[in-house]
Amino acid sequence: MTATTTTLTITRPDDWHLHLRDGEQLKDTVRDASRYLGRALVMPNLLPPATTTDLALAYYDRIVAVRPEGSRFEPLMSLYLTDKTDPQEIRTAKATGKIVACKLYPAGATTNSDSGVTDVKNIYPVLEVMQETGTLLLVHGEVTDPSIDIFDREKVFLDTVLPDVVRDFPGLKIVLEHITTEHAVNFVEQAGDNVAATITAHHLLFNRNHMLVGGIRPHFYCLPILKRNTHQQALVRAATSGSKKFFMGTDSAPHFQHRKEAACGCAGAYTSHAAVELYAEAFEEAGALDKLEAFTSHNGPDFYGLPRNADTITLVKESWTVDATLPLGGDQLVPIRAGETIDWMVK
Ligand SMILES: NC(=O)N[C@@H](CC(=O)O)C(=O)O
Ligand SMILES: [Zn+2]
Ligand SMILES: [Zn+2]
Numbered sequence: 001m002t003a004t005t006t007t008l009t010i011t012r013p014d015d016w017h018l019h020l021r022d023g024e025q026l027k028d029t030v031r032d033a034s035r036y037l038g039r040a041l042v043m044p045n046l047l048p049p050a051t052t053t054d055l056a057l058a059y060y061d062r063i064v065a066v067r068p069e070g071s072r073f074e075p076l077m078s079l080y081l082t083d084k085t086d087p088q089e090i091r092t093a094k095a096t097g098k099i100v101a102c103k104l105y106p107a108g109a110t111t112n113s114d115s116g117v118t119d120v121k122n123i124y125p126v127l128e129v130m131q132e133t134g135t136l137l138l139v140h141g142e143v144t145d146p147s148i149d150i151f152d153r154e155k156v157f158l159d160t161v162l163p164d165v166v167r168d169f170p171g172l173k174i175v176l177e178h179i180t181t182e183h184a185v186n187f188v189e190q191a192g193d194n195v196a197a198t199i200t201a202h203h204l205l206f207n208r209n210h211m212l213v214g215g216i217r218p219h220f221y222c223l224p225i226l227k228r229n230t231h232q233q234a235l236v237r238a239a240t241s242g243s244k245k246f247f248m249g250t251d252s253a254p255h256f257q258h259r260k261e262a263a264c265g266c267a268g269a270y271t272s273h274a275a276v277e278l279y280a281e282a283f284e285e286a287g288a289l290d291k292l293e294a295f296t297s298h299n300g301p302d303f304y305g306l307p308r309n310a311d312t313i314t315l316v317k318e319s320w321t322v323d324a325t326l327p328l329g330g331d332q333l334v335p336i337r338a339g340e341t342i343d344w345m346v347k
Contacts, residue, residue, distance in 0.1 A: 006317040008289060008344075011297035012309035013276050015040040017138070017177050017198045017249030019268070020063060020075070022046050024329030027066040029254055032272040032326075034073035036346050038309035039301075041138070041249070042075045044103055045112040049080035053093045060098055076304075078103045078138060082115050083122040090129040100304060101136035101175075102126070106157075108144045110223045111253065111267055120161055127165070131172040136304065137165075138175045141184070142224055151208075154224050155183045166191055173303070178203065178251045180224040182234035188245050189238070196303045198249025199239050201278035202269045202336055207232040218265040219334050222253065225267075239295055240288035247299035250275045256331045270335045273326060278336070280315055280344040318345045 018040040020029040033040055042063065044050035050059050056077040063075045078101040079085070079093055085102075093099040104123070105116030117123055130137055141162060142153040166174065176184060176197040188197045202222065207229040211220035220226060238246050252275065253268025260266050271278055276296055283292045301308045324339045325332040 008280065008292070008315040009312050010293035010315070012036065012038040012311050012313050013248060013296035014038050014300050014309065015250050015252070015272075015275060016175070016247055016300045016304075017041060017043065017200075017251045018272070019043045019045070019251070019253040021254060021329075022059070022062065025254065026062060026329075028326070028328050029252075029272065030063055030066050030073070031068060032252075034067055034071040036276070036313045037073055039074045039076050039306075041101060042077055044078050044080035045105065045110075047112055049082075049112060049115050050077070051080045051082055051085065051115070052089060053079070053096060053099060056093065056099050057096060076100050080105070080115070081117055081123055081126060083118055085123060085126050087125045087129040090126060090133060090135055094133045094135050099135075100306075101138050102130060103138045103140070105140045106142065106144050106161075109140050109142045109153075111255075113140070120165060124168070127169050127172060131169045134173070134305070136173045136175060137169075138177050140223075141176050141179070150225055151227060154179070154181050158183055158187045162187070166195060170194070175249075175303070177249060178224060179235065179238075180227050181231045185234045185238040189243070193245075196245045196247065196299075197238075198251070199235050199246055200249065200251045200269075201271050201275060201282060202226075202251075203232065204236050204239060204282035205278060218260045218262075219269060219336065219338070221260070221265055221267055222251070222269040223267040236282060236286050240283055240286045240291045242291055242294065244294070244299045244302060246295065247303065248275070248279060248296045249300075254328050254333050256328060257325060257334050258331075260334065270326070270333050273335050274322065274337065274342050276313070276315065276346060277342050277344040281342065284343070314347045315344050316347055317343060319343055320345050 105113035107116040252272035255266040322337045
């Protein structure tokens with residue numbers, strides 16, 4: 001890293017949790033993602049979900065086909081686990097070199113998770129092969145029991161579901177995705193080197209007051225839901241601590257404006273237009289800009305066992321205004337910070 005107060009040059013970042021969607025939306029999401037990311041771990045929660053090697057590879061081809069001219073942005077693919085996933089499918093997937101992880105969505109936990117896993121014991125034979133082949137397990141860590149308060153669903157998952165998996169598969173690399181609580185920070189810190197976590201920019205910058213005070217603001221509604229500010233502070237501490245266990249995963253999740261500004265609005269926040277720029281704000285606010293590069297560009301590839309990107313990007317401290325809406329597949333979305341300013345810009 002080289003830095004002055006107004007510029008910051010860092011190794012090219014990767015996004016380890018990104019929703020690119022499909023079809024008409026793909027050219028818009030890929031355009032934003034390929035501005036400066038080296039790689040992105042692409043989430044498989046499509047309709048229908050990317051449950052097999054063939055589906056994931058066909059999705060890879062559709063992404064690569066809409067990359068802007070000259071872009072070297074590289075999608076890393078994941079398989080969507082179901083109760084019926086065939087353990088042999090993991091060997092086929094791993095052998096492609098393009099599929100590096102499988103995603104555990106507890107059935108019903110989040111957007112397009114209806115085909116997810118109903119009991120983690122159902123995928124134990126699959127986890128066995130993942131452990132053996134070095135395929136990462138990415139986890140949406142929330143229970144779905146309707147009697148559990150939505151603000152407690154991550155904590156209860158960490159108390160009741162994940163400890164068994166960690167104990168029974170000591171050689172399995174696990175990423176707890178988009179963590180939102182101090183409990184999750186503690187869980188990851190206390191676990192072995194095979195357990196890490198992604199943290200989104202919006203969970204570092206916002207808490208539930210931003211979503212609920214002065215009116216209900218649907219563009220801050222995502223899952224796991226924003227928590228109280230003490231949890232936000234714990235996430236900032238973790239991200240800026242210098243620990244290798246925490247890294248960038250934006251969970252940028254586009255939804256049409258009319259699907260979010262609705263009586264039953266979709267979960268997901270869009271940050272792909274300004275991912276590293278928003279993280280830079282959060283790290284600067286914490287007085288930890290010197291820790292940004294490890295978080296955005298080193299810890300992720302190191303944990304995945306992949307090389308770090310060889311080139312750099314430069315951020316400048318320069319304020320710019322985010323458009324009120326951005327195009328999405330012939331319709332539009334409302335990004336985080338719509339119509340407001342962001343302090344950092346990537347040159
Ligand atoms: N985070 C979200 O609120 N939504 C994501 C799904 C997910 O990552 O859980 C989406 O696909 O829209
Ligand atoms: Zn999720
Ligand atoms: Zn996500």
